Amino acid sequence: MKKIAVFCSGYGSNLQAIINAVKRGRINAEIGLVLSDRVDAFALVRARRAGIPVLFADPVALPDREEFARYVCRQLTARKIDFVVLAGFMRILAPYLIRRFRNRIINIHPSLLPCFKGAHGIREALSHGVKVTGVTVHFVDEICDNGPIISQGSLKIKEDDCEQSLAKRIHKLEHRLYPEAISLLLEERLRVKGRKVYIDG
């Protein structure tokens, strides 16, 4: 069985959706590690409750991004991790790690990329006045929120939406899309060709 590591920095609602999908057999993998760059991330509590090994990768002890990546990479290798799933991980990974796990690290972003990259995708969609936004699952490459797109889902913005009400619907969509994409990744059905991702079978 394939082993995945989930990287989180916060509340871990996507982690929970992944844990649930594993339990229900919708994702055929073992979560071999939950890694956080914040010691107080609630995601770590969720992982411990589910009996998953946790690791706090301390960015104060590892202030250099390349050193941080090398440390993380050693941990992943030692634990025989096949794929890395970023789930609200608010740190940019050094090219060293991305090269070592080329097309084996995926991320979820709360907008229809390439629109509204960065840490405030929901807020920026609202303030730009778009009527449709969504969620993107993509491979991680050396540029932030740029890698080949695996799947996207859209939703309508309502006239009275605030950041909170919109975030609620975005997260609901994320919790559906992410386990689906992870499952395709694990089944090795995703084929990357340039910027395009094809789904086999």
Next chain:
Amino acid sequence: MKKIAVFCSGYGSNLQAIINAVKRGRINAEIGLVLSDRVDAFALVRARRAGIPVLFADPVALPDREEFARYVCRQLTARKIDFVVLAGFMRILAPYLIRRFRNRIINIHPSLLPCFKGAHGIREALSHGVKVTGVTVHFVDEICDNGPIISQGSLKIKEDDCEQSLAKRIHKLEHRLYPEAISLLLEERLRVKGRKVYIDG
């Protein structure tokens, strides 16, 4: 009854959708003018067939963008045009005209703005590898494809889509969204506040 002018440069399939919507009473307005910057635009044939006054605004005779705008503005004023609808009009309008018709000029663009601005929205969405794209109706301001968004519709990109197959679905969506938006504009139900457009009633 309000009078609209439709500006086209080419085949005029959105113009045809507007003509049809007027005929069926879905748009309550008179098309007072179809203007083209290309003498061979098929849109002009469509307009003549429907008995709509046509005007060829010759960019060779009016090479200066500001002069072009002043000429067009005189024509619109003389014909008592209330609103301008851009439908595949491939020329950037000078600020002079945009100021004179502030929030009274709308455009349709074949992508989910602010993604894939410019003349190749469909092609660029495909080559970027997005899985969801769409259509945007927006007010025209001084910056190309930038004005406040009135409505958007999304559609999924299929794995075997080429530019032509995707364009076909995009245009179908346009022909539905544009008459709806024009109708709201004519009923003066669109309220612009900063970058956001609210629909009254």
